[in-house]
Amino acid sequence: MKAVVYEGPRQVRVKDVPDARIERPTDVLVRITSANICGSDLHMYEGRTDFEAGRWFGHENLGQVVEIGAGVDKVQVGDWVVLPFNIACGHCKNCERQLTNYCLTAQPEPKMAGAAYGFADMGPYGGGQAELLRVPWGDFNCLRLGEDAEQRQTDYVMLADIFPTGYHATELAGVQPGDQTVIYGAGPVGLMAALSATIRGRAR
Ligand SMILES: [Zn+2]
Ligand SMILES: [Zn+2]
Incomplete structure (x- = not known):
């Protein structure tokens, strides 16, 4: 191979x-x-x-x-x-x-x-x-x-690392609905942390 x-x-x-x-x-x-x-x-x-x-x-x-x-x-x-x-x-x-x-x-x-x-x-x-x-x-x-x-594999492949790594940052930070959240760094993991904060209900 x-x-x-x-x-x-x-x-x-x-x-x-x-x-x-x-x-x-x-x-x-x-x-x-x-x-x-x-x-x-x-x-x-x-x-x-x-x-x-x-x-x-x-x-x-x-x-x-x-x-x-x-x-x-x-x-x-x-x-x-x-x-x-x-x-x-x-x-x-x-x-x-x-x-x-x-x-x-x-x-x-x-x-x-x-x-x-x-x-x-x-x-x-x-x-x-x-x-x-x-x-x-x-x-x-x-x-x-x-x-x-198969059609959405470029989305799903982010579940291997990038998305859960960004999500875990919001877990460790304890992001709650209504929170203001600041993310330092906007590479792929930072962007996934921002998406995760949105999923968790951040206000700003
Ligand atoms: Zn083991
Ligand atoms: Zn990786």
């Missing part, structure tokens, strides 16, 4: 890499049709992290399921799915507290917590700026989409 491969600071190239595949019974294999470039991809692209040369980016992913492992119950071949960027097992101590960004199972390094697709220090997982993506614990990590998924 082709993927956006990191070769060193400011050097990425679309190259052939081994196909992503089902490795464990709980895996789902997704043919990626939309993927965002994140601000945090730029940290890696610019060489400000210890992302290893030869790995590929992409943690904001959407596509269609092409294969499922024998232990997958809910997700089916043909489903359109968006993948929240954190890879989580769904059943460890942190996942059970909904702290899925600090999953203890998906991160192989015992001193750390949390995993993500194609991300420095977040486990060995491949990214989705590629033709195929392996999704571990597919039943937990695949958000299944409705009938309009």
Whole structure:
């Protein structure tokens, strides 16, 4: 398959890499049709992290399921799915507290917590700026989409990171109906925070 491969600071190239595949019974294999470039991809692209040369980016992913492992119950071949960027097992101590960004199972390094697709220090997982993506614990990590998924995939792909990240800022800030809300920064996440404040009923 082709993927956006990191070769060193400011050097990425679309190259052939081994196909992503089902490795464990709980895996789902997704043919990626939309993927965002994140601000945090730029940290890696610019060489400000210890992302290893030869790995590929992409943690904001959407596509269609092409294969499922024998232990997958809910997700089916043909489903359109968006993948929240954190890879989580769904059943460890942190996942059970909904702290899925600090999953203890998906991160192989015992001193750390949390995993993500194609991300420095977040486990060995491949990214989705590629033709195929392996999704571990597919039943937990695949958000299944409705009938309009294919037509509106450029909207839904924002559920992988940008929209919930902006929304979470309004959650942490405790935005209430009638509030005045100020957002510093108007990149994609800031704009999603503004939309989220509107959804939560901000007055101004
Ligand atoms: Zn992101
Ligand atoms: Zn977990």
